Amino acid sequence: MRRAVCPGSFDPIHNGHLEVIARAAGLFDEVIVAVSTNYAKKYRFGLEERMDMARETLASLRGIIVEPMGEGLLAEYCKHRGISAIVKGLRSSSDFDYELPMATMNRQLSGVETVFLPAESHYLHLSSTLIKEVNALGGDISDFVPKSVLKRLLAGEPPAEQ
Numbered sequence: 551m552r553r554a555v556c557p558g559s560f561d562p563i564h565n566g567h568l569e570v571i572a573r574a575a576g577l578f579d580e581v582i583v584a585v586s587t588n589y590a591k592k593y594r595f596g597l598e599e600r601m602d603m604a605r606e607t608l609a610s611l612r613g614i615i616v617e618p619m620g621e622g623l624l625a626e627y628c629k630h631r632g633i634s635a636i637v638k639g640l641r642s643s644s645d646f647d648y649e650l651p652m653a654t655m656n657r658q659l660s661g662v663e664t665v666f667l668p669a670e671s672h673y674l675h676l677s678s679t680l681i682k683e684v685n686a687l688g689g690d691i692s693d694f695v696p697k698s699v700l701k702r703l704l705a706g707e708p709p710a711e712q
């Protein structure tokens with residue numbers, strides 16, 4: 551059984567994430583979408599809601615598990631969950647520059663490999679942060695998130711408590 555992890559805060563999950571996760575699901579028997587929480591960060595959506603959005607939008611794919619990653623090291627999480635590969639989307643060379651040292655560290659810490667997937671060309675500009683900013687200023691983000699995520703963003707709930 552080849553198990554991979556797609557880690558992220560997914561605050562919220564968007565079409566760029568979904569495209570990378572779908573491709574990872576085609577490469578591995580099981581893909582864990584590990585939703586992270588950093589208690590020093592403020593999130594638009596709480597952990598449960600971020601996991602709900604991931605489950606809803608990935609429901610049509612086989613072999614996907616959505617779960618919390620917790621606060622520890624990703625390398626430790628991978629060891630504990632029997633994960634052999636971390637899958638990351640890359641949007642730019644700066645993504646690569648940021649991810650490369652962590653990929654090397656994770657391999658040295660626990661032997662887990664990192665697989666980089668170039669993001670789909672029409673999603674190279676997407677980030678959860680930019681989507682939230684555009685939405686907050688009244689911009690149309692319907693091309694960048696699934697309908698269920700759009701509904702939650704438009705509902706305008708207050709920022710999640712930590």
Ligand SMILES: O=C(O)c1ccc2[nH]nc(Br)c2c1
Pocket residue numbers: 566567570638639640641645669673676677678679
């Ligand atoms: O939404 C983000 O913050 C984010 C970060 C890093 C990313 N790599 N590939 C993709 Br798609 C992607 C999205």
